[in-house]
Amino acid sequence: MPSRPDPDLVAHVAASTGLSEAEAARVVQDVVAFHAEPVEAYVRRRHAHLKTYGARNDEIFARIAAELATRVVAAPALSERQLRRLVYG
Incomplete structure (x- = not known):
């Protein structure tokens, strides 16, 4: 997994949820990791x-x-x- 998630996706999550950019980035990374399970x-x-x-x-x-x-x-x-x-x- 890339060290930094897609910045456009992070910005979208932050804007639509009210989370900070850092919080949104963590959420995106968690979701990607969850769906990356073999x-x-x-x-x-x-x-x-x-x-x-x-x-x-x-x-x-x-x-x-x-x-x-x-x-x-x-x-x-x-x-x-x-x-x-x-x-x-």
Whole structure:
């Protein structure tokens, strides 16, 4: 990730939220870092999180597949088998 986020985006966030330029820059960096998470890491993290709350694998994998389709940079469509392989190897 670049050390300084897009100045136009930072200015837009600052102007639309009332944040200072420094605060807006931190927000932009946080959002970019959140969306830069690799698909494999996202799938493993979400699976562990949902499993913690008692969800079953068939529910988990359907939910993760739906979530992946809505990410800012959409991940490729992954089958349940591919999702399972990401989690269990």
